[in-house]
Amino acid sequence: MAHLNSSLLIFLSLSLLQLFHSAIGRGGERDSGIVDKSYAASRRHLTEEKHFQKLNILARGYMTNSDLEKAIKAFHGRCSRISRIYSIGKSVFGVPLWAIEISNKPGKEEAKPAFKFIGNVHGDEPVGRELLLHLANWLCDNYMKDPLATLIVDNVHLHILPSMNPDGFSLRRRGNANNIDLNRDFPDQFFQMNDDLTERQPETKAIMSWIKKMRFTASASLHGGALVANYPWDGTQDKSKSYYACPDDEAFRYMAKLYSGSHYNMSSSQEFEAGITNGAHWYPIYGGMQDWNYIYGGCFELTLEISDDKWPPANELQMIWQFNKRSMLDLVASVVKSGVHGRIFSSDCGEALPASIAIKGINYTVKASERLADYHRLLAPGHQYEVMATMPGYKIRSTTIKMGEEAMTLDFILEPTDSFLPHQCYNRSSMKVLEVMSNPHSQVALTLILVLAFLYFLMKRRVIFNHFRGRKSIVQRRVSAV
Template identity: 60%
Template sequence: MAISRLGFLSLLLLVLLRAFASLPTQAAARGGSDSSGIDNGKHGAFSRILLEDNPEITEEMTRGYMSNSELENAIQGFGNKCSNVSRIYSIGRSVNGSPLWVIEVSDKPGQKEAEPAFKFIGNVHGDEPVGREVLMQLAYWLCDNYLKDPLVCKATLIVENMHLHILPTMNPDGFALRRRGNANNIDLNRDFPDQFFPINDEISFRQPETRAIINWIKQEHFTASASLHGGALVANYPWDGSRDKRKQYYGCPDDKTFRYMASVYSQSHYNMSLSKEFKGGITNGALWYPIYGGMQDWNYIHGGCFELTLEISDLKWPKASELLVIWEQNKMSMLNLVASLVKTGVHGRIFASDSGRPIPGSLMVKGIDSKISASRTLGDYHRMLTPGETYEVVASMEGFRPRSTRIVLEQEAMNLDFILDPDGQKKPLHNDCGCHCDDDVGGKPFLIRESHLWLYLLVLFVLLALYLLSKRRRTASKLAAHRIPLKRPVAV
């Protein structure tokens, strides 16, 4: 078929625009701090007492703690001993190349199930090593107590009804160097993109440990999480900073639910709730001391994951002989917090009425300005909510009519499935990975990826060949018209 010159030029222009739009844009270089006064990973205007590194950490202080190689051996040993309820995997490497090992505890480790997932992260700061020791104790306790009487022991409840992921150390280099920051001396809990003061949201400029956590959250469908720190005794919840940088209570949309979760931990602790500094043993981060670039706020905003920052030891580096005592003091708090994912909240799946297949919709609660997404493969969602309240829950997805229902959430969890009807309009196709075949990517107009640029160049070459062929044929036709008289149409 001949292509008109105007049509060809229009098509050529469209393809060129789409192709060049896919080329990467220049990212601004990451600086130390901007006009907002936010410190980029180092001590600055918003320092808390906890930011101060300990006095010189002596060999005597570190005696009894596992070294990085000993911790790695312990993790691999756990995987061998408890292979029936665990798997070991790495989410990346530190600056100096140490693998960031994760222990997944579940009766079906590595499999996708319509169950909530929780993650624990220890040793975010290199000079706060208590978390790495306590988390290994937690893993072994779950393994040793699995299949015991579930009325007494929570191990069976946790192993069979959820997936627990444990990262004992996020900062092995900082631990080895006996300092707060990583090998580049960057505070990893100030290195995440911040909602109030985005110095540079380009992920490639983050530390490798930070990027590993970000990619991990994108890959897994975490419902909630907690990071373990030392230097105080309190359960901290979002927001960690405020828009005007003042020290004040600055609650997130799910403030009531976060206070409930923090109280679950504090009230289960042997003395955290008795704190004279923090009422009930819990605190809003911005009220305690504002920080920016923190991990828990990023989890909530970008992962729909409800994360707490748990300060579990008054001392950053207590004597190793005290570690078992600290574990016992925090054991029920950790177990109750993880078990709360199963024992409370709203859980269910979202289906399409026309196909009966699960769909990756989203869930909102009226009056709470946040939403969570259902999983891409199974369409399951797990929404943390404060018990004893009435909620109007809304499930939605592009191409379908939203559906809402009012519930009264008692002290126990509620199961609630949604079946959404197509809205009758053309909707994007979804493959088995939950990817949109003709939808926007990340809320931005779809851009042709640079790796596909060669394909568009090939298309341009074919179109150009067709155009030249068409032009040649038209020239030949004109020459022929001068030699052969045109025939008139014949009436029949």
Template identity: 65%
Template structure:
């Protein structure tokens, strides 16, 4: 039996706050219609679950936003300008055939490394375009500051950051929430409680593209950018009995920690009068089913937040620079949390020096993190300030090892 050597990196997490002139939050509201008080009948017959279609914004309001063609050109221009630290690729196409473009930012883009990966997705809902604008600004900021800002340099050198400004270009082009098939993409993923959309033939191409993406790339964490409120939302998004209440996932404490990183780094999200600390459990706010967030955590091994970054879904373009200023540190700090917190390491055999892929489990948390098959690196996000007892399983050699993990503030 091979002797094992563990290389652990136990790191500290901090959320960096910054100060800008205040902006009045207008108090966004959910477009969810709650189906009842928990005692009424609940019968799922549609894939477009609980999404209320809203009036389309006027063409005048869209002035100043990038069109899909503008966005595509801007992304191609970006990867030419920042070719040393980026690449452009597509994970598939929308219903109407528009490529789902992604920018990867790293000191070794396109290569597999023993580093955590983070993804940002914007414009999941076609009538929530702020995320696509902010994500391109994020890419450009990192490119412009890579050689002079320590945070930008740390992200480029220690994380593979993947940025998809628009998952729903078809919905954006017609200024509507759903995709070209009139399906809400954030209700189209397999759900842990209800099997209403298990038929692969009915799943949307944008949804399938994301699911395939997570099979190809092992993401440690991610976030989707939405609009209509100002809050950092975390799992679970739904409940077993369809009622509205706080329903915690196994890593609830870690998710709360990650949500607070975003909220406290934001100019005024943490000051919310509606959401304590500017964060919320999804099911406590309003339950949804078939959401991307829960699917990422369950099936993708990826800790995902749903970030409501603008209380107005489609603000005037003149407001975008201010919204960017208020979210910039939050967006950067959330990515940086992948290397600033938790337990990271690689597993080798002492006799041959070969990586040994395995499973990492933390006592008291019913969730398994897989080490990479090729490099045997693992990235286990954990809330700081505690001592954890971990177990490493190696099914192929039938071995289990107990490990003490310290994650300090």
């Protein structure tokens, strides 16, 4: 009996100790109000210093920021035919945020979908930056040799940002140089936060500008600390931990399962069914990059937790790459191997129209590109959809499709409404004028401009009239003088 009580006491002690460590891990150190604060600060500083030293040891074998830049430039040097490199901005410390584009026509605007990978969002989760260089080099080595590599290079504009947070990496901490968690720094749909542009971090601003410029169809950010494919929404309106589906929940579940199913062991997770999770159901976050991409960028993004260990020993990186390689390739290829794609034209002159594509019953719209009018709409296979194309000044066109396992091409030809003049063709400048004219404030301003122009005309006319009348009287005086 005494032995039983002793065992029970040990079990309870270990359980309490584990609970304490768990609380520290998720919430950080807590101040009880009893411990001397100067002592606590000194202790915390020592703890952080030991943690930094530990991570410094683990970082051996990982690329430094300087190594990463050299690796990116070396990659481009040997694969310049199918790549270009560029910087989307700089970190707080001024480190360039280098990106790689891989395509058979890099830098050229084409009627193709674009996909992006982002690594190292959190400074202490560096596995993604290593894997993304592996991915770039694998595509370079296997283009025109491997069918999947060739499919991706020929049909997708793939953009890779190995490190979003180089400062956090060098400091061996989660946040950036200002100690801000970059995955909480985006504007949020539920709460007024991060709305002040001047308060956002330079890394966040760079990502937002990049997304608005490039028109990505889909993307994924690579994280560490778990093994799961996470999809929107990341938060809830009432801050509860519960499943909160976005309008394209079916499509996101399909994408998440595609990644998990191709992974070596993600789909066999004991914690997450099928190795996927809705973000809010796992734990809600606000100001995340994933939701912002979907709402404001027209981009379907997953948050991929690719390693249980945030900072595994460098000798395990090759194995982790092998575990994730097929999943990464399949996810990029999905933007051309699934969903509905096409272009939109005018019936009267055949010009490309940057119309919008909507799906009946799904409150989310995808806009075609401005110049080429191509659209790429991800949809879950096995369902029937009514696809609608809309454009101001044109009649709505819709058609019903049944999505199989393969992608579908669906072009639209829109007819002008009766309010359009016969044979009037779309052009961007005229449409912008029409949009401005339809704005009530613009109409008032235009009326004032017209009134002022008319008054100016009258004044000018009167000045001219007086001028000629004066000249006439001078001539008459001169004549009489003669």
